[in-house]
Amino acid sequence: MINTDSIITQYIRSFWKFQEAAQEWDIAERTVRKYCEQGKIEGAIHAGSLWVIPMDAVCPNNADKSTTLKSLANKVAYQKSMNNHFGIYEYLQVNLAYSSSCMASNRLTREQVPEIYRTGKVSVAFEPNPVSATKKKPST
DSSP states (O other): OOOHHHHHHHHHHTEEEHHHHHHHHTSOHHHHHHHHHTTOSTTOEEETTEEEEETTOOOHHHHHHHHHHHHHHHHHHHHHHTTOOSSHHHHHHHHHHHHHHHHTTOOOOTTHHHHHHHHSSOOTTOOOOOHHHHSOOOOO
16 A cells, blocks of 8 residues: 555655745745746745745746846957947946045046046046045044
8 A cells, every 4th residue: 555645745845835945045035936926936836825846946036147147248248359438348447447546545536537448548637636635534
């Protein structure tokens, strides 16, 4: 005679409650429920008011992130190879340069950094910020 209780128990143990899946995947419980409702988690079962998820299911969130990051990295690399002074590549270059210059106590303004980036020089009308404007005033 087949012991159906042990078969059912083994089957049940091969699933997570949505809370366990959220903890395992390090995402919010509400996100797991949303993925289940949208059918993005293969094999998820709605049992009453509870969603159960197969332990071998893949988190849809992870696939989205890796694809997006690869796409973004490809865009940046393409813009760099084309010497493109517009778009994401320029945004990263200008903002990283400006942040670095601020940390190095450089007195370039935010508007001067893109000019240096595009032309390689600052215009004749270059007027750095006065030193007094760059130093923090002591709080009283």
